[in-house]
Amino acid sequence: MDTLEKEDLARYNRQIILPELGITGQEKLKGAKVLVIGAGGLGCPALQYLVGAGVGFIGIVEDDVVELSNLHRQVLYGIADIGRSKALAASEKLSLLNPLIQIISYQQRLVPENAEMLFSGYDLVLDGSDNFETRFLVNDTCVLLNMPFVFGAVFRFDGQVSVFNYEGGPVYRDVFPEAPSEDQRPNCEDSGVLGMLPGVIGSYMAAEAIKMITGIGTPLSGRLLVIDLLDNSSQVFMIAGANPDLKKDKEKSGTEEAYAINLEQFKRLSDLHAQRVCVIDVREVYEFEELPTLALNIPLYELLTAQLPLDKILVFICQSGSRSRMAVQVLKGHYKGEMYSLGTLLFK
Structure with a gap:
């Protein structure tokens, strides 16, 4: 477990004074290694809060570049970042937020050929991807390596969050055994998404990661949280077989x-x-x-x-x-x- 320095104590003071977390929890965060898949709508807020919370080592897997249409929801970036690698731009911005942590950027797409190599050495994964192929690959790789991962998804006004493969709990394929055909898949590019929705869901994802790292609270393993910002409703569904x-x-x-x-x-x-x-x-x-x-x-x-x-x-x-x-x-x-x-x- 990593020992906290004077600057750590000052920076994370408001977090450390939480009796549930304390010095021990903050030391666990400092020693943790988290891999974030995607630095887009979900990845941006999740990364910002993980970095702000003091997670000591963070990896970012992203092969896309910043576009103008990203900025209404991916608020980590600005006009000057258009055309730049998201992985690099995110790494630079996050290092300014918290220079005490280590960040490594993987400017590549997650594919079966590199998944096991990228995941190795990390404690858990946050899946901020936006397609079923990547989600299944994240699930299968985490199952192979016995790693938990946090799932998030957004569409129009609705968001979903869950934790999979955690301490023998359900996996993603228990909820989604197979991907729908191409013409049946929800697409934010065609149907739209409310800009702050990924911020809400990404924040929940970061919270779930912090809970698992520090051992506080009850992670969303075996449960699927669904939030509708249009009517401010939220529901938690038990995943079949998880009870x-x-x-x-x-x-x-x-x-x-x-x-x-x-x-x-x-x-x-x-x-x-x-x-x-x-x-x-x-x-x-x-x-x-x-x-x-x-x-x-x-x-x-x-x-x-x-x-x-x-x-x-x-x-x-x-x-x-x-x-x-x-x-x-x-x-x-x-x-x-x-x-x-x-x-x-x-x-x-």
Whole structure:
């Protein structure tokens, strides 16, 4: 553990006086090594707060350059940085913020050929990437190296944060088993994003990293935090399989949860209660429009605020079954009727 110097004590005073953190926590931060994937909308605020908090060694993986359209949300940069490497520009700005830490810039794209080499030697990873291929690569590399990582994503007014592969907890593929096709993916370039949203989510990501490094609080492992800035709502969803009590119940019974049904069981249920069965596709609107089903579409994150039919038997479906299982978990305690997770789209 790195010993704090006089300048450390002065700089981090307001943090050190927190009884939960103290000198010991600050020393852990000074000795920590964090790799940040992407120095864009999420990476910029996360990097600023990690550097400000005194994380001793930070790596930045980014191959892009600063563009004018970045500046409304990537406030680490300015007009003079347009055309410059984000990795280099970020490193320079962050060093001015806190010269006590070490920063290394990797001006390259994260690909399977360099992922293991880049990750080696770091304690944890913050994934600020904006595409599924990189997110899966981050997940798979962290699983391979047994490293935890913080996930963040933004789209329009909505943001998501979670912690994966932490102390035996769920991994990214437990929530997103496979990437949607190219024409089904959300795209901020086409759909837009509120400028301060990445600042909010990036700050949460930095907080999760600091909690894991210092051992304070409860990291978002097994939970997905969803924030909507348009109506100031926030919800925390349990990730299917992450509840240890539920896992114990499954081990005792030797069967899947009572709410998980297969296609044959669904057909039998429909035959017995044809007028009462309500099938709900919990994918996002853009996914539903691309591959419509003969079902009602209510995205997973809108279930708690949606007007659900009280006299129906709800059967949730999605592309892979992950979100349909989460739907039942989300509504437990809120919906008194029967609910089932089918885990297939039924009608393609």
